Amino acid sequence: MAITIKDVAKKAGVATSTVSRTLQNSPSISEKTKQNVRQVMDELGYRPNLTARGLASKTTQTIGIVLPVSEGKAFQNTFFLRMIRGISKACNEKKYMVAIASGMTEEELLESIQTMAEGGRADGFIVLYSKKDDPIIEYLHQEKLPYAMIGKPYKYENDMLYVDNDNRTAGKDATNYLLQLGHQKIAFMGEDREQMVIYERLEGYEQALKEAGLEMDPNLIIDVTLPEDQYQEKIQQLFDVADFPTGIVASDDLIALNTIYLLSNFGLKIPKDVSIISFNNSIFAEKSQPELTSVELHIDSLTAQTVSQLIGLVEKTQTLAVKTILPHQIMVRQSCQEINADS
Amino acid sequence: MAITIKDVAKKAGVATSTVSRTLQNSPSISEKTKQNVRQVMDELGYRPNLTARGLASKTTQTIGIVLPVSEGKAFQNTFFLRMIRGISKACNEKKYMVAIASGMTEEELLESIQTMAEGGRADGFIVLYSKKDDPIIEYLHQEKLPYAMIGKPYKYENDMLYVDNDNRTAGKDATNYLLQLGHQKIAFMGEDREQMVIYERLEGYEQALKEAGLEMDPNLIIDVTLPEDQYQEKIQQLFDVADFPTGIVASDDLIALNTIYLLSNFGLKIPKDVSIISFNNSIFAEKSQPELTSVELHIDSLTAQTVSQLIGLVEKTQTLAVKTILPHQIMVRQSCQEINADS
């Protein structure tokens, strides 16, 4: 049996409450006593039992990460891994633990969250995705559980905690960057109506074109959810012609990578023939050839902010439903250049 | 305050112990009583408090996932994400929860695991990586905590539970596949001495070449941990010449993808000029152009097996340190073809 608070109390010649308060560094225990107790703790190798603490204090010091229902595909983006890692890191620093809520179906996921929440296993939740009519959000909201979202909420926007980038502006900035380089015909690769992030980036793209006085051409926008054959056909129609677009805004680094390969089939080289900019600034952007110009979204800050605010909510030191918008930044690398530049 | 077992007991007119036993479907409670109790539970919306249960039963029904100390890079492989997802899924099915242990440094990670283990927050651990002289493994082993590894252990191999593929044979099979297609000069891309998986695949590669009576050329093996410039230089030396290798075994899909791009700089096309086979059968293998021939390692089975066995260990229904080796399978797609084939 492990060392308990009682063993410590006995050996130190104090009451268990004194040990407990020493643990919390309570001011009502004298320094001298605390030091003594702490020393005994060290000698005995005492470690608090978190379960007992949880039962007594009704707090678990753990936050649950809500992953999207995994349809395989979306789930293989390193994005989520970076999020998990960032949240872990931030939680570690605040002495919180991290649990994962996931499921193959929405029902399973909900059940998993309910078990955690009502079973007293998590103090709060961080939702890593944003979708329309999400029963998970409904549940969290109805039960008034502390939760935060990384991303832009579809619902309860003014009534919940969330941390996000300004993806509309990011989309606009990326597009403007290409416009500045002289590109006029710019495609948007990777539309996906399901994802709020992409929706906003696309809006930014459209706005930038509009402000530049360019005409919107729906054929320039390619839906990534299309069946493979249609997807490729669209790309061929768009690029395997004389007046192909010279600029591409890709909604994700991975999409950019795939696009680059597809274009090489038509003999188009990056950035000589086509400039491409994408989002996330993932390892692929750094490591691919050519290195990708990509929009950095500061995932680490995103997660750190979220954790910090959610913990504030959990510990009631903060009660407001604040929105936090983090800046983005274009990481200029090699995949974009001025139109018709010699190289 | 939430509904407790007492509320249920009161309303059902039984003792709390009866409710508790109903929860466990104990045979010493009559069916009639159980039904009654269950109905009251439903009416009241009762959900057991996992913390209290944990305290009383000294079991937490959660398993901890040990992620490698994150140096960013390795951490962006979808591999880990798939593992997390698979473990989550398997745990969900067995009504276990999942917690994450991670850290930026080895000390942090160890601390995190200790808190979980000694704080009574996890019944067992799954280690997702394998490295030499790992203090984490030492700790788990010393403390005789239930743990399992996904991968091949460096130490305590005969004394611990692990689930893995036969990566040596997988490497051999992949190489043989290329040999069969008539390739004679075959490179291995992505050596990394740190990773046990890759080490074994490389051994398999060497063995296959040896058995085919081919001479080993160290220049054919490219270390992925090399600084970027040296890495590219090596590749150029190897491929930007007349008698370039016509086959490549890449230690991971991502490495294959990168290699394909680099080769396109020298005008080499896949699979026309060079055939490439890789491992993991990730989404990149399916979605890239050309689709990659890749070795499927059945990550879902890997995780499911691990979880199932670890839970056996935790619940003491199994006490043996078994090794489980799962089969692999070459998923033939478009990135390999017979040498000199017309296409």
Added chain:
DNA sequence: ATAAATAATGCAAACGTTTGCCTTAAATAT
């Protein structure tokens, strides 16, 4: 019908903490 065995349920301690309140000792004010 009575004793013995069995089935069904209840009682209460235990799990390891936290925390409100009470007690004691020391310090300060009168």
Added chain:
DNA sequence: ATATTTAAGGCAAACGTTTGCATTATTTAT
């Protein structure tokens, strides 16, 4: 010197379960 305040620490209840043992009700054997 006594009354009052403050500081330090102890007592014991509470958190919501599980579980060994005792008790009661029901069968079965005699």
